[in-house]
Amino acid sequence: MTKSRYFGLAVIVAVLLVLPQFLQNGFHYDLVIRMAINAVIVLGLNLLIGFAGQISLGHAGFIGIGAYASAILTSHFNWHPLAAMAAGAAAAGLLAALVARPIFKLKGHYLAMATLGLGFILAIAMKNEGAYTGGPDGMPVVPMTVAGWEIAGEKAWYWVMALVLSISVWASLNLIDSPFGRALRALHGSEVASQVVGVDVVRYKVAIFVLSAVFASIMGSVTAHYVGFVTPNVADFFHSIELVTMVVIGGMASVYGSVVGAVLLTALPQALATFEGWETVAFGAILMLSMIFLPKGLVPTLAAKLGRSE
Amino acid sequence: MLAQFLQFLFSGVTVGATYALAALGFTLIYNASNVINFAQGEFIMLGGMLAVFFAQMGLPMPAALALAILVPAVVGVLVEKLAIEPVKGAETVTLIIITIGASLVIRGLIQVWLGKGTYSLPAFSGNDPIEILGATLLPQSLWVLGVTALVVTGLWYFFNRTLYGKAMLATSYNRLASELVGINTNWVLFVSFAMSAALGALGGILVTPITLTSYDVGIMLGLKGFVAAVVGGLGNGLGAVLGGLLVGVVEAMAAGYISSAYKDAVPFVLILLILFFMPRGLFGAKVTDRV
Numbered sequence: 195m196t197k198s199r200y201f202g203l204a205v206i207v208a209v210l211l212v213l214p215q216f217l218q219n220g221f222h223y224d225l226v227i228r229m230a231i232n233a234v235i236v237l238g239l240n241l242l243i244g245f246a247g248q249i250s251l252g253h254a255g256f257i258g259i260g261a262y263a264s265a266i267l268t269s270h271f272n273w274h275p276l277a278a279m280a281a282g283a284a285a286a287g288l289l290a291a292l293v294a295r296p297i298f299k300l301k302g303h304y305l306a307m308a309t310l311g312l313g314f315i316l317a318i319a320m321k322n323e324g325a326y327t328g329g330p331d332g333m334p335v336v337p338m339t340v341a342g343w344e345i346a347g348e349k350a351w352y353w354v355m356a357l358v359l360s361i362s363v364w365a366s367l368n369l370i371d372s373p374f375g376r377a378l379r380a381l382h383g384s385e386v387a388s389q390v391v392g393v394d395v396v397r398y399k400v401a402i403f404v405l406s407a408v409f410a411s412i413m414g415s416v417t418a419h420y421v422g423f424v425t426p427n428v429a430d431f432f433h434s435i436e437l438v439t440m441v442v443i444g445g446m447a448s449v450y451g452s453v454v455g456a457v458l459l460t461a462l463p464q465a466l467a468t469f470e471g472w473e474t475v476a477f478g479a480i481l482m483l484s485m486i487f488l489p490k491g492l493v494p495t496l497a498a499k500l501g502r503s504e
Numbered sequence: 505m506l507a508q509f510l511q512f513l514f515s516g517v518t519v520g521a522t523y524a525l526a527a528l529g530f531t532l533i534y535n536a537s538n539v540i541n542f543a544q545g546e547f548i549m550l551g552g553m554l555a556v557f558f559a560q561m562g563l564p565m566p567a568a569l570a571l572a573i574l575v576p577a578v579v580g581v582l583v584e585k586l587a588i589e590p591v592k593g594a595e596t597v598t599l600i601i602i603t604i605g606a607s608l609v610i611r612g613l614i615q616v617w618l619g620k621g622t623y624s625l626p627a628f629s630g631n632d633p634i635e636i637l638g639a640t641l642l643p644q645s646l647w648v649l650g651v652t653a654l655v656v657t658g659l660w661y662f663f664n665r666t667l668y669g670k671a672m673l674a675t676s677y678n679r680l681a682s683e684l685v686g687i688n689t690n691w692v693l694f695v696s697f698a699m700s701a702a703l704g705a706l707g708g709i710l711v712t713p714i715t716l717t718s719y720d721v722g723i724m725l726g727l728k729g730f731v732a733a734v735v736g737g738l739g740n741g742l743g744a745v746l747g748g749l750l751v752g753v754v755e756a757m758a759a760g761y762i763s764s765a766y767k768d769a770v771p772f773v774l775i776l777l778i779l780f781f782m783p784r785g786l787f788g789a790k791v792t793d794r795v
Contacts, residue, residue: 249597296780302596303540307734308779310727311772318769431723435604442601471616478608485602486590 199371202450203363210356214349223348225464227420230355231413233456234362236440237449238409243438244446245370246402247382248298251306251434252313256407258320258429259286260414265335265424266326275338279415286411287404294400310431317429332425335418351420358416359453362409366449378402379447443484445491454493507638512760513753518645518714520752521652522548525707526729527736527744528659529700535676535739536696539588539599543607544704545726550576551705552717553614556623573705579610580701584693607722615719627713648710655703656745663741672696676739704729724768728755731771735778735786743786750774750786 217223235257242248263282267273273281297308320327327333338345345354369375380388381395389395418424427433436459444455462480466473488495526544533541551572558568583606591598628647633640663669674682675692683689708717708725715721732751736743751771759767778786 243597249600251600293776300779300783303534303738304734304779304783306540306596306600307730308776311731311775314727314772315769315776318766322765431727435601438597439601439604442597446597472612474612474615475609476612478605478610478612481605481608482587482602485594485598485605486587489591489594489598 199367200364203360203367206363206450206453207360210360214352217352220348223352225461227348227351227355229457229460230359231417231420232437232440232460233359233453235410235413236437236444236452236456237362237366238406239437240441240444240446240449240452241366241369241378242402242406243441244448244451245375245382246378246399248399248403249306249309249438250403250406251310251431251438252316253309253406253410253437254429254431254433255313255316256286256290256410257414257417257433258316258426259289260411260416261335261418261424261428262320262327262414263411264415264418265333268336269333270326275336275415275419276340279412282415283408283411286407290404290407291400294403295396298396298399298403310434313429313431313434317426317431320426320429327426330426332423332427334423335421337422338416338419345419355416363449363453366452370449374398374401382447439481443481443488443491445493445495448491448493448497451491451493455491458492508760510637510639512756514639514641514645516753516756517749518642518648518752519711519756520732520749521648522707522711522725522748523728523732523751524652524745524748525655525703526725527732527748528655528741529703530730530733531736531739531741531744532696532700532703534733536672536693537588539603540596540730540738541583541697541700542600542603542726542730543583543610544700544729545722545724546607546610547576547580547701547704547722548708548725548729549614549717549719549722550579550610550701551708552625552712552721553618553623553708553719554705555625555709555712556717557618559625569709572709573702576705577698577702580697581694583701584697588697589690589693607726611719611722618719620719622716622718623712624716625709625712642714644710644713648714651706651710652745655706659741668695728771731775734775737786747786 213226217226235253239250239253242250260279260282263285264275264278267278267281268275293312297305297312300308321330323329345351370378377388377393377398380391380393381398385395414428417428440455440459441452442455443459444453445451462477463473466476469476484492490498526548529544529547530540533539533544554575555569555572558571559565561568563571583603587602587606588599591602594602627642627644629643631642631644633642634646635641661669663673671682671687672692672695674685674687675689679689682692728751729748732747733744734747735751736745736747751774754774755767755770758770
């Protein structure tokens, strides 16, 4: 991180300001909004996976918590959308805090398995508690209102998400450059060494897990209000995998990599939709090829080629 | 009471035997290469789907089944050659994503080729249930259990009594040392992927007459096999088999006595409990991290 630390952020803000000139229809707006939502989730997940070195294969479960907290509390209990969103974030954070200590005693494949199991249980609960969640068919969600203003339509959501994304990138950049971020990177390098120099490894792991779960939950709420409908698919195992893939393809431990990974992998299924039936094959092949030929991820590889750090 | 309990036990042990075969597949590859092959479930799916396909082509049953084991074995070797070997020594996350990519490719190809339909195989020796103390047991369940027992015995013999098996064990303990004494470790990787794919496919074939199959059954079966492998202590062959049976039985009991809606959640609750209290699985080695 040099003086050019905010250069990428400036580029992102500039692109977001100019982009509406090129978006011709609702479908384009929709795609960009989804990219931004994914990017914010992936920023949080990358703090956990890329910076702290702890994998989570169940992160979509936290998205599901946010989405369903918003859906259920607003429709069954008449909560205000913002209150419901906060409750979802609190629930996701609390759950993450509760399971973090036992989970992060585990490493490698065991950690992968435990987080995967957590995500699965959440997804199955959402499918089965039909009385509240509408079961596998899902349930409708009321629009988001902030201070009496109803956020409706792609254009309004575009500007909301542009703002949220810019703030998230700025916050992530600052976070990883703070003592907190240095501690995270230290424990990724060597847990023992960081313990020796006085880093409370467990506390940091728990904190970053909670933080990324809260990010995911809030974006789950946003997705629910934006789409106006929620199904158990949000918490799906495959969704968790997509998110991890975005982290890895963009570049682990790279803030801008998260944004690039989210943008590319959100667009990919759309680009592949024309190959009826072949999109799963193509998606899988692209995952494999990019991991084999670009194991460090796009942004760090390109940055190295251009001969400068991010 | 007893009859009901036995009924749940029978169905649990039958499905559990399939998980055990999948778990053995995970274990073989993990031992040889430290890779968790997330495509393992797709080999189970391939076994069932290809058996149906070859049988419908009019091949005699034994030939169809043999091909349905052989083809996945070749696919397993291809996955190892094309996707795992090029990234030797990569991070765990990278390997997980590569094998997930492989599973998507396999699943997608089968979906394009054979469609989204659900298929079944005729049971190997009829459908007349056998009655035991008021509970019924399908003859196919006996096939599943018998073949699994044979495979486990065969593997035990292979690893403990043959030179090839011992070479594979040696590689899993220490790759460099094995290379120094002249073991071709690339060959070991090759064989372990072929064997684990064949084991998965075999499980898929055996269980298809009972549970049906379609292009997308691989994920769940694979994950439960993975749960079984971890329950048994990753890398422990006997543990994998016991883990598979345990997961199957617990799942069937929970479905019967608690709630069938949460059947699929049971293995994951089990795995969380075990990992929280016994971080290396039930039968895992007590290893201390050296720093």
